[in-house]
Amino acid sequence: MRVVSINRRTVERGALAAASGLLAGYAALAAAELTASLVRPQAGPVTVIGGAAIDRTPAALKDFAIRTFGENDKLVLQLGILATVGLLAVLLGVFALRHLRTGAAGVLSFGVLGAAAALGRPDTAGAADVLPSLVGAAAGALVLYLLVGKVGGSTDVSTATSATSTSGSDGPPAAWNRRGFLLAAGVTAIASTGAGALGRALTGRRGQGATASRAAVRLPAPASPAAPIPAGAALRIPGVSAFTTPNKEFYRVDTALVVPRVDAGTWRLRIHGKGVSRPRSYSYAELLQRPLIERDITLTCVSNEVGGPYAGSARWLGVRLSDLLREAGVQAPSRGGRADQLIARSVDAMTLGTPVEEVMDGRDAMLAVAMNGEPLPFEHGFPVRMVVPGLYGYVSACKWIREIELTTFDSYDPYWVKRGWARRAPVKTQARIDTPKPFARIAAGTVTVAGVAWAQHRGIERVEVQVDDGPWQEASLAAQATTDTWRQWSFGWKAAPGGHRLTVRATDGRGEVQTELRTRTIPDGASGRHGVFVTVG
Numbered sequence: 001m002r003v004v005s006i007n008r009r010t011v012e013r014g015a016l017a018a019a020s021g022l023l024a025g026y027a028a029l030a031a032a033e034l035t036a037s038l039v040r041p042q043a044g045p046v047t048v049i050g051g052a053a054i055d056r057t058p059a060a061l062k063d064f065a066i067r068t069f070g071e072n073d074k075l076v077l078q079l080g081i082l083a084t085v086g087l088l089a090v091l092l093g094v095f096a097l098r099h100l101r102t103g104a105a106g107v108l109s110f111g112v113l114g115a116a117a118a119l120g121r122p123d124t125a126g127a128a129d130v131l132p133s134l135v136g137a138a139a140g141a142l143v144l145y146l147l148v149g150k151v152g153g154s155t156d157v158s159t160a161t162s163a164t165s166t167s168g169s170d171g172p173p174a175a176w177n178r179r180g181f182l183l184a185a186g187v188t189a190i191a192s193t194g195a196g197a198l199g200r201a202l203t204g205r206r207g208q209g210a211t212a213s214r215a216a217v218r219l220p221a222p223a224s225p226a227a228p229i230p231a232g233a234a235l236r237i238p239g240v241s242a243f244t245t246p247n248k249e250f251y252r253v254d255t256a257l258v259v260p261r262v263d264a265g266t267w268r269l270r271i272h273g274k275g276v277s278r279p280r281s282y283s284y285a286e287l288l289q290r291p292l293i294e295r296d297i298t299l300t301c302v303s304n305e306v307g308g309p310y311a312g313s314a315r316w317l318g319v320r321l322s323d324l325l326r327e328a329g330v331q332a333p334s335r336g337g338r339a340d341q342l343i344a345r346s347v348d349a350m351t352l353g354t355p356v357e358e359v360m361d362g363r364d365a366m367l368a369v370a371m372n373g374e375p376l377p378f379e380h381g382f383p384v385r386m387v388v389p390g391l392y393g394y395v396s397a398c399k400w401i402r403e404i405e406l407t408t409f410d411s412y413d414p415y416w417v418k419r420g421w422a423r424r425a426p427v428k429t430q431a432r433i434d435t436p437k438p439f440a441r442i443a444a445g446t447v448t449v450a451g452v453a454w455a456q457h458r459g460i461e462r463v464e465v466q467v468d469d470g471p472w473q474e475a476s477l478a479a480q481a482t483t484d485t486w487r488q489w490s491f492g493w494k495a496a497p498g499g500h501r502l503t504v505r506a507t508d509g510r511g512e513v514q515t516e517l518r519t520r521t522i523p524d525g526a527s528g529r530h531g532v533f534v535t536v537g
């Protein structure tokens with residue numbers, strides 16, 4: 001009987017200590033959130049540790065995360081960090097039962113780690129960025145010290161045992177103060193929840209200037225409007241990707257754990273570097289006053305697997321980038337210009353490297369201000385982003401851009417290149433079957449096989465479908481809007497009962513047939529042909 005009561009008491013103390021640890025972790029995160037809302041939302045510990053994790057993740061693992069979790073990759077990472085914090089908090093809580101001061105000091109040391117991560121972020125705003133982690137850790141350490149102290153402090157199990165046995169019941173040891181504990185725990189929970197909510201509200205208010213500046217934008221009419229989309233460009237076949245992807249459905253790929261909210265009123269773009277004889281800086285209003293071009297352009301991500309979803313087409317409005325570069329005195333390398341690489345830097349310190357030659361070769365490379373008739377959504381780069389037809393997003397489509405530096409490929413490697421991706425990455429020709437879906441069960445008869453194909457800036461000349469090992473059969477093509485957009489296609493298949501494999505391939509505007517050679521997305525984009533297996537019956 002006595003043994004049972006001792007064990008129960010031990011287990012109870014362990015559980016209370018674990019709960020204290022969790023509460024300490026909760027208090028730490030809440031205090032950090034509140035502090036970050038005052039200092040800089042991007043300096044919060046979960047964000048800086050998450051950012052450091054993203055930057056250090058090997059390219060293959062990052063690619064796996066994008067493939068597996070898709071656009072939830074950041075959520076999964078954040079939940080992973082929270083779960084780790086929770087686990088550490090429980091362990092520290094139990095540890096603090098015997099080593100109260102050391103346990104509390106342990107919490108502080110995690111604060112120092114967070115502070116170091118904050119200072120190591122490429123977009124760090126300086127010393128103040130350490131505050132969220134340090135204030136959070138101090139709050140966590142204090143809570144751990146107070147709560148575990150009330151559970152029984154550093155009285156070790158043998159003391160508790162003798163206390164239990166001398167009292168002759170399973171009553172509490174002298175150091176155990178149930179009312180005090182519950183009160184302190186309750187106050188901690190309420191105060192932390194309040195601090196966290198206040199932090200969130202303040203962070204929300206911070207973004208209000210940006211939100212208001214976006215709401216106030218009046219988009220000018222383009223000096224050079226997009227050609228109307230030909231009536232025959234959209235086939236209206238159920239299941240086929242819409243020709244123009246609505247903003248809400250447009251894929252999103254970036255490293256930003258907190259979407260930058262930039263106030264267009266204070267935003268500026270700087271152009272400088274090698275071969276820039278007239279360095280320039282532009283405000284948002286100045287860009288809007290310039291003649292704007294409007295173009296339909298399909299954007300694709302290098303991390304898109306064969307048949308994958310990371311492609312979207314939008315109508316972009318913006319300033320022709322080559323005009324700005326010429327104004328700054330920049331010349332294309334083929335005309336003797338000294339810079340062959342353009343580094344775009346964003347407000348969140350992302351760097352993307354684009355070949356100057358392509359930007360100045362007459363294609364519609366632009367600094368976009370609008371997407372499908374509205375100012376850029378925050379997720380897609382408000383106030384200004386780059387778009388260059390024919391190049392994967394990571395070498396061209398800088399969102400939240402704030403600086404353009406002219407340099408050379410030899411002297412500077414941008415973010416993704418440092419992580420194993422190719423310096424130059426033109427979009428590879430791809431065709432995708434949107435319908436039928438993989439492993440669909442369909443009725444025999446004529447089945448419409450359809451999808452999209454893209455080879456930006458080269459255009460799509462032909463799409464062919466192969467059933468099982470049969471001959472390649474020509475699909476019918478929708479009208480081509482421009483060579484910079486994807487093209488829909490369809491094929492009427494006389495489907496006989498049984499299992500069948502459908503494969504598609506495209507030929508680009510230069511007559512080059514899409515290769516069947518399968519490559520991974522790293523280092524310069526996946527190649528190979530998309531196929532789906534279906535059952536007819």
Ligand SMILES: Nc1nc2c(c(=O)[nH]1)N[C@H]1C(S)=C(S)[C@@H](COP(=O)(O)O)O[C@H]1N2
Binds near residue numbers: 252254302347380398
């Ligand atoms: N600032 C910034 N810009 C960025 C990125 C990023 O991580 N940060 N990702 C790039 C990549 S890899 C792609 S594919 C495109 C995606 O643009 P979207 O999210 O608007 O579709 O943005 C590019 N621009």
Ligand SMILES: [Mo]
Binds near residue numbers: 303394
């Ligand atoms: Mo990308």
